Amino acid sequence: MSDSIKLAVAGLGTVGVGTIELLDKQSDLLMERSGKRIEIVAVGARDKSKDRGVDLSKFEWFDDPVDMAKNASADVFVELIGGSEGPAKNACEAAIAAGRHVVTANKALIAEHGTALAVAAEKADVVLAYEAAVAGGIPVIKALREGLAGNRIQRLQGILNGTCNYILTTMRETGRSFDDVLSEAQELGYAEADPSFDIDGVDAAHKLAILTSVAFGTEVDFASVHIEGIRHIAVEDIEYAGEFGYKIKLLGICERTAHGIQQRVHPAMVPEEAPIAGVEGVFNAVVTEGDFVGTTVLEGRGAGAGPTASAVVSDIVDIAAGRLVHAFGVPAGALEPSAPASLDDHSGSYYVRLMVDDQPGVFAEIAAELAKHEISIEGVIQRSRSETEAVPVVMTTHETSEAAIKEVLSAFDALDAVREKPHMIRIESF
Ligand code: NAP
Numbered sequence: 001m002s003d004s005i006k007l008a009v010a011g012l013g014t015v016g017v018g019t020i021e022l023l024d025k026q027s028d029l030l031m032e033r034s035g036k037r038i039e040i041v042a043v044g045a046r047d048k049s050k051d052r053g054v055d056l057s058k059f060e061w062f063d064d065p066v067d068m069a070k071n072a073s074a075d076v077f078v079e080l081i082g083g084s085e086g087p088a089k090n091a092c093e094a095a096i097a098a099g100r101h102v103v104t105a106n107k108a109l110i111a112e113h114g115t116a117l118a119v120a121a122e123k124a125d126v127v128l129a130y131e132a133a134v135a136g137g138i139p140v141i142k143a144l145r146e147g148l149a150g151n152r153i154q155r156l157q158g159i160l161n162g163t164c165n166y167i168l169t170t171m172r173e174t175g176r177s178f179d180d181v182l183s184e185a186q187e188l189g190y191a192e193a194d195p196s197f198d199i200d201g202v203d204a205a206h207k208l209a210i211l212t213s214v215a216f217g218t219e220v221d222f223a224s225v226h227i228e229g230i231r232h233i234a235v236e237d238i239e240y241a242g243e244f245g246y247k248i249k250l251l252g253i254c255e256r257t258a259h260g261i262q263q264r265v266h267p268a269m270v271p272e273e274a275p276i277a278g279v280e281g282v283f284n285a286v287v288t289e290g291d292f293v294g295t296t297v298l299e300g301r302g303a304g305a306g307p308t309a310s311a312v313v314s315d316i317v318d319i320a321a322g323r324l325v326h327a328f329g330v331p332a333g334a335l336e337p338s339a340p341a342s343l344d345d346h347s348g349s350y351y352v353r354l355m356v357d358d359q360p361g362v363f364a365e366i367a368a369e370l371a372k373h374e375i376s377i378e379g380v381i382q383r384s385r386s387e388t389e390a391v392p393v394v395m396t397t398h399e400t401s402e403a404a405i406k407e408v409l410s411a412f413d414a415l416d417a418v419r420e421k422p423h424m425i426r427i428e429s430f
């Protein structure tokens, strides 16, 4: 058996360069831990002339990742390009067909094609590894798949997008605008190539779909994730959340319910004293409920060069050390078909902000609609006065159904005194 393992690295952006730097700086440590010298033999990206701040002259260069996947003399193809279709997918398929292990940080690819790629990898007797695809530097895939293998997971909740958590935290702490903070997250290398994936909740949904599959042993079912992003979160919602004792976080939640497996990504108010509320900035966290272990909380940096490279390299070390495991914890052919539950079957508490005319009888109309839909108010704030401008009526509800809240929001929207589409944020307990 060879005493080295050879890598071909496709993609030399934030994560690609971070991975090359880590492999270089920690080479002796990685050899001790894996029993093999880990050696890059080929690299590739679009633009060969770009200065990436690392010496690439000793590696074979490929412009085309599919060519690299087929022809580089590597044991492992490391895909750090991104995107669920096109070059990343074609190259991973080609690498598997050529009998090479695949390590990827690409959640879009695994969320959309994870089951098919895992089936292909098992047929080719190679590994498909994707620790870096979920929650950056937190080793959550290994924790869930190996560390919690003795448990049935009932529910998993997580802060899964570093960009959104960074934006929400910074808006709350500084009062700066959404757009301003988003630009900063892009400069720091946290955001996806298309940042709408981050702020519209798609990136978190990709990660949630992968976690659901590992947690419940089901086929990856990204299409069934209910997705809402954070574009509509206003600074005043963040301030009112604080007055009610909550912080706003973009959460990914999957759970087994009587109606099937529910997967949802949306902004949520979480109690300020809950551990997840203290997870700020680019940090991510995943909270799992297992039947024997109880609650487990994992927290760490969810994006950026160093944390993501740490996760990529952990997969490479596993392969080098011969720790070869099924991508989703069970043989890909044994994954159960997904049985999605509708969000209409969800029940919980809700925050609602209405912008209304400040005139007699308006609150009575609002209260009448709540009574009609059997929704009970838990708390309410209305303190400003204005003859001309709309004023906020802000409330939190006791537990009710998603169907009832949807109906009452439509009823509020139809009232003459309500000037803007009602704002609603779900409240989650921990
Ligand atoms: P990035 O900085 O945009 O880098 C992408 C790299 O892919 C660039 O080097 C680019 O080449 C190369 N590339 C793009 N299209 C190509 C093509 N058709 N052929 C060859 N090379 C191509 O992206 P990143 O942030 O490193 O992310 C890479 C992957 O890691 C994505 O799947 C992302 O979702 C995932 N990820 C990122 C983070 C993070 O914090 N950034 C965290 C976890 C996971 P050029 O440089 O020549 O343009």
Ligand code: HSE
Pocket: 133, 135, 136, 160, 161, 162, 163, 164, 190, 191, 192, 198, 203, 302, 303, 304
């Ligand atoms: N854009 C992603 C985030 C990168 O902000 O979390 C890590 O997957």
